[in-house]
Amino acid sequence: MVERVHHALAAVGLLFLLAMMLSGWGLMASYVPSESEAFGSVLYLRRLGGMGAFLRGIHYHAASGVIIAGALYCAVGFVIDEPHKHPVRWSLATTLVLLCGAFSFSGFLLPMDQNAYWGNQVRLGIVESVPLVGRIVADVLRGGASANASTLARYYSLHVAILPFVAFVLLVALSRSRRGTTEHPHAALFGATLALILLYGLAAWPAPLEPAAAPSDIEYTPRPEWYFLWLFQIGKYVHAWPWIQSAVIPGALAAGLFAAPWLPPISRARRGAIVVGLAALWVGLTGLARWEDRNLEPRPSYEQALQARAAQVYAADCESCHGSDGRGDGSQARSFDLEPPDFTAAAFWGEATPQGLIESIHDGKGQDMPAFGKKLSGEEIAALVVYLDRYRPESP
Amino acid sequence: MEWADAGRISDFAPDAWRLVTVTVHSIDRWRIEAREETVYVRRRGADIEAMSPVCPHTGCLVRTRDGGFECPCHRSVFDPEGNSLEGPSPRPLDRLEVRQEKGRIKLLYRRFRTGVVTPEAI
Numbered sequence: 001m002v003e004r005v006h007h008a009l010a011a012v013g014l015l016f017l018l019a020m021m022l023s024g025w026g027l028m029a030s031y032v033p034s035e036s037e038a039f040g041s042v043l044y045l046r047r048l049g050g051m052g053a054f055l056r057g058i059h060y061h062a063a064s065g066v067i068i069a070g071a072l073y074c075a076v077g078f079v080i081d082e083p084h085k086h087p088v089r090w091s092l093a094t095t096l097v098l099l100c101g102a103f104s105f106s107g108f109l110l111p112m113d114q115n116a117y118w119g120n121q122v123r124l125g126i127v128e129s130v131p132l133v134g135r136i137v138a139d140v141l142r143g144g145a146s147a148n149a150s151t152l153a154r155y156y157s158l159h160v161a162i163l164p165f166v167a168f169v170l171l172v173a174l175s176r177s178r179r180g181t182t183e184h185p186h187a188a189l190f191g192a193t194l195a196l197i198l199l200y201g202l203a204a205w206p207a208p209l210e211p212a213a214a215p216s217d218i219e220y221t222p223r224p225e226w227y228f229l230w231l232f233q234i235g236k237y238v239h240a241w242p243w244i245q246s247a248v249i250p251g252a253l254a255a256g257l258f259a260a261p262w263l264p265p266i267s268r269a270r271r272g273a274i275v276v277g278l279a280a281l282w283v284g285l286t287g288l289a290r291w292e293d294r295n296l297e298p299r300p301s302y303e304q305a306l307q308a309r310a311a312q313v314y315a316a317d318c319e320s321c322h323g324s325d326g327r328g329d330g331s332q333a334r335s336f337d338l339e340p341p342d343f344t345a346a347a348f349w350g351e352a353t354p355q356g357l358i359e360s361i362h363d364g365k366g367q368d369m370p371a372f373g374k375k376l377s378g379e380e381i382a383a384l385v386v387y388l389d390r391y392r393p394e395s396p
Numbered sequence: 397m398e399w400a401d402a403g404r405i406s407d408f409a410p411d412a413w414r415l416v417t418v419t420v421h422s423i424d425r426w427r428i429e430a431r432e433e434t435v436y437v438r439r440r441g442a443d444i445e446a447m448s449p450v451c452p453h454t455g456c457l458v459r460t461r462d463g464g465f466e467c468p469c470h471r472s473v474f475d476p477e478g479n480s481l482e483g484p485s486p487r488p489l490d491r492l493e494v495r496q497e498k499g500r501i502k503l504l505y506r507r508f509r510t511g512v513v514t515p516e517a518i
Contacts, residue, residue, distance in 0.1 A: 118456065122469055128511045145518035146507050149425040216434045218415060218457045220451060221468040226485025235470060239484030242453075242511065 006076045007184040008092070008191030015195040019062040020103075024160065026055040031110065033156035035149060039212040043302065046209050049348035053206050060207030062199060063104060067227050069195075070097035074257060075275045077266065087261035089177045094257040096170045099163060106159040108225075109152065113298065113350040117213030118222035121147070126235070128244035132286070147215075207371060211305040230285035233292075306379065310387035313380055317372065326391035337370045343391035357385045399495065399502035400433075402446065404498065408439040413460060413476070415449070420505045433505050436460075436490060447478050447504045453485045455510045465489065470492040486513045 030052055032041045045052035054394075074097055077083070081088045109120040128138045141158075143150035214220070224232045232244060238244040300308065320332040326343035333340050343349045361381045364371035372381065400418040408414060413436045420431050426465040434457065436447045449457045449465075456469035464481070465474040472483030479488045493504040 122454045122456060125510045128509075139413045145509060149427055216417060216457075218434055218459060220457075222456060235484070239470060266499060 002080050004184050004187035006073065006080055006082070007187040008194070009073040009076060011191030013066055013073055013194040014067060014171075015061040015192045016066040016199070017171075019058055019195075019199055020066065021164070023055040023059040023062065026051070027059060028160060028245070033110070033152050035112065035152050037333060038110060038152060040210060042111045042113070043098060043212075045079035046206065046302070054203055056207045057203040058199060061202040061205070063107065064227075065199065065202075066100050067104065070100050073097065075279070078260065079271050081265065081268070081271065081276055083260035083263075084265055087176065090261060091258065092170055092177060094154065096167065096174070098254060098257075099167055099170065103163050103167075104225075104227075106155045106163065109181045110159065111209060112139070112152070113210040113302070114217070114220055115208075115210045115222070117215065118220055119224065120238055122222055122224070123130055123226050126242070126246045126295055127246065129245075131243050131246040134246065149325075162201050169377055210299055211302050211303045221299070223293065223296070223299075226286065227288040229283050233285040233289040281392045285390065306383040309386060310383035313376060313384060314387060317375070318384075321368070326388070336368075346393050356384050357388065358382065361385070399497075400505050402432065402435065402437050402494075402503050404500055405439065405444065405496060408437065408501075409442075410439050410441070413438045413447070414510040415460075418503065418505060435503060436465075437494075437501060437503070437506065444494045444496060444501050446494045446501075448490040448492055448506070448508065450490070450507060450510070451485060452480075452487045452508065452510055452512075452515070453483070458489065486511060487515060490515050 027045070030041055030045055032038060042056070045056055066391035072093055077090060077093070105123065108123075109116045124138045124142065127141075128134045139145060141151075141154060142148065175295070203393060205208050222231075233250065234249060235242070235245040286328055315324075319330055321330045321338060321340050322343065323330040323333070323340075328342045330340070332338065358381055360369060361376070362371065362373040376384070398421060400420050402416045402418050409440070415509050416437045417432050418435055420433050420483045421431075422429050422431065434440045434449050435468050436449055438445045438447075449459075451458050451467040451469065451472055453467065453470055455474050458465040458467045458472070458474065460466075461473075463476045465476075465478065466472070467483065470484050472485035474485070474489055475481055477488075478491070480486075490506070490508045492506060495502050509518055
């Protein structure tokens, strides 16, 4: 039974990898790996919805899926003593799982939103604390001692050329190493189908996107992805010796995986106990990290941040005439005898079009509405038009 | 490297750190960049002091808290002088070179390597 689960997990992982490859190819049709264009090209996909947003959703969820499937595959494989039964397959498979970590690391920066920029900043800081090699690795990744114009190109080439090549070689080697082993085609088919259904369902939730990277934003609180929270939590306890977090613990984990075929065999009960213990540790540390951050405000998405900005603009530049509830009864309007429109009236929305509203804000209207085209960006004006929608009366 | 303008000296209340945004021009590979950077600036009698908000641990930006500073990433805490009080930061917050010119504050914006004990400009 457990062997079948192991097989099914392999199929799930491989299907997710295939989904990543195909959706990745699709994303490459629009994504531009340049610091000034990257965010815009990802935002374009998100705004447009359709196939681009669907592919990005698939890519995002499959990335999480492949990490879960990979971790479970290693855990179940360890329990059924895969390291001693099929040492070559075990070594290749665990290398592939670790390679997925490298994929995640390099792909993480590509959207160039706040999460990507700050997360990468902190990750590289942690990499730098690895004794002897950490600094060299970080400098090669960045192309210098700090992030620069070459950084994104390096991450991109790793993500779409170098790592896929290594993964391909590993997969070919894996397919050869399977000869002579017991197959469970039905379990594999079941796993692949399950993964496919899961992925299709998850794609309904678009991949998140935060505001564009702002390296001088002092308000931003970065947090690692869920699968790194355990290490983040450990970092809090060993902060005087950062290399424990960056080198000793991940190194021990990787060494354990690679050395497993050569370690003396232990009973199945004991192997199970090790896996359950590690899983409990993972759950505990992740839970603790989340609990300690319980008062942390959730980070706004791009759209939420833009609407918050629109609210600011409305309060600063519009409210004095248009009024805090959009009725056109602000203090200025009353004292100067102006007659701004009533945003809560159905008549106003009967005539208003998004394009017309944008023009009115940009160029001004009549004698009283000033032009804001120089003061506000196109993005802010568009956000204001969306913001005004809150005053629109519900249609009868 | 050029001296970036950080505002008029008279706009700074004495003895309190204030967050200032400066525009820094630099040559990055093939392009000339104008980046916005944030800096803490304080007036101390006739002196002006400037401090980088970049946490020496992994490079997040520290915020003011109880007169001192705190990093939101790994909870490094610093006193009002920027000295490390608790948390993983390997050194105090980095000071930046400042000079006064015709009533205005000019500063030399720099980044320093994170995770090392002695500051190392990059």
